[in-house]
Amino acid sequence: MAHKEQIDFCEKVRELYPDYFKDTFVLDVGSLDINGNNQYLFERVKYIGVDIGEGKNVDIVQKAHELQFPEFTFDTIISTEMLEHDMYYEQSIKNMYRMLKSGGLFLFSCATEGRPEHGTRRSEPESAPLLQSDESWQDYYKNLVEDDIKITFGNDIEKYFYKYQFLVNKESHDLYFWGIKNGIYTKRNNLSHNIKNNHKELFNLLKFDEIYYLKQYLDIDKSIINPYEHFLNHGILEGRLPNKLAEDNSIFLNEIPFIKKILEYISELKNKLNIQKEENSNLNSTIQELSTQKDNLENEYNQKTQDIENLNKNMDEILNDLEIVKETKQLVIEEIEVEKEKNAKLVEENSNLNSTIQELSTQKDNLENEYNQKTQDIENLNKNMDEILNDLEIVKETKQLVIEEIEVEKEKNAKLVEENSNLNSTIQELSTQKDNLENEYNQKTQDIENLNKNMDEILNDLEIVKETKQLVIQEIEVEKEKNTKLVEENSSLTINIEELLSDIIHIKEMKK
Structure with missing residues (x-):
């Protein structure tokens, strides 16, 4: 670490x-x-x-x-x-x-x-x-x-x-x-x-890899195990023999009495081991085969054991899963019933919604048709308004002409007044008629100006204009007729004035 x-x-x-x-x-x-x-x-x-x-x-x-x-x-x-x-x-x-x-x-x-x-x-x-x-x-x-x-x-x-x-x-x-x-x-x-920690010296002593461990083991009290007895009982069977280092260091080994006994015992055992080796050499191949078979069987057994353990675990899991599935199934059935009731309500609500949607769709179509009709009416009204405006322009021009003619008539009348004082009564009547005509004309002019002022309101209120359009047209026709009459009257007046002038001239000549 x-x-x-x-x-x-x-x-x-x-x-x-x-x-x-x-x-x-x-x-x-x-x-x-x-x-x-x-x-x-x-x-x-x-x-x-x-x-x-x-x-x-x-x-x-x-x-x-x-x-x-x-x-x-x-x-x-x-x-x-x-x-x-x-x-x-x-x-x-x-x-x-x-x-x-x-x-x-x-x-x-x-x-x-x-x-x-x-x-x-x-x-x-x-x-x-x-x-x-x-x-x-x-x-x-x-x-x-x-x-x-x-x-x-x-x-x-x-x-x-x-x-x-x-x-x-x-x-x-x-x-x-x-x-x-x-x-x-x-x-x-x-x-x-x-x-235990006190075994480690024994491990190394039995292997004799380092002289250090022999020195450490001089103190027998450090371990609860007697190393001499343990080596005699277990060391040879475990294959732990002293190495060359320990055998060559005879001076140091002579200082350890129990090591001498071990070495003597080992010498005797070496002879026995040589005999055993010869006998065991014939068994090595058989042992090897048996060992291989044993390993294979152990591996197979371990595999089977592991498979069985895994199978048992899987079975437990499957049983647990089945219990969960059963519980889940009941919950699902209950949820399905609830969903069925909800679906029935939804079907009924959908039916009502469909009828409502159908009605709304019909209303929508009607509104669209009405809207299209209104749009068309407005377009037509706009066209008519253009015509009305054009007519008003013509009226204005006509008005100006009438005023100019009246001015001319005023001049002529003034001359007539100067030329013939005897015609005062007649002129007075003509003047009265003229004043009446002017008043009537001014009234019409005022009506036209008011009409111009009301045009903005007419444009904003298209529905009213639509309803009053015919009336306006009729009034305009009446006005046209009146204007025509005025023109005719003016024409007649002009003729009358000319006749008066002619009469005045004739009177003058007669006076002469």
């Missing part, structure tokens, strides 16, 4: 596959507690921490590529920030894969391109303190990339993991990997308690 980005990655994998993080057998390779450890990720697990030196959170001291746990032992194997320091990383990865169960989870994080060197004498020794005691490891460092891992698996990683993923964090320069090993996964629920 080293930094936040690595923690985030591990927690995301746990979210994806929570079953691998509880009630399982876990191996943590490179488990030394530096800024924390990985145990917090797991619940109720059998956890073994392995590193190359003793320290916090380390149960077994061993190099990763030399671990000798049996095949298919662990449900989950995790390694964080270790592989960049492991000069045997390829063998270590292969060994971890060997110890992983079929269907088990393997996840790791390590440094990749861009991460500064650390954990060496040249850089930051405190980042990997356990490496500093071994000169062959002190100066080794390599940032790994995805291809390094794929090459480890012969560039055929799909053959080993049926599901996997590589990730690269470009900010922290981390390479992440998680993969599910090919094969059928069977999870055990009958694991023993966690291995």
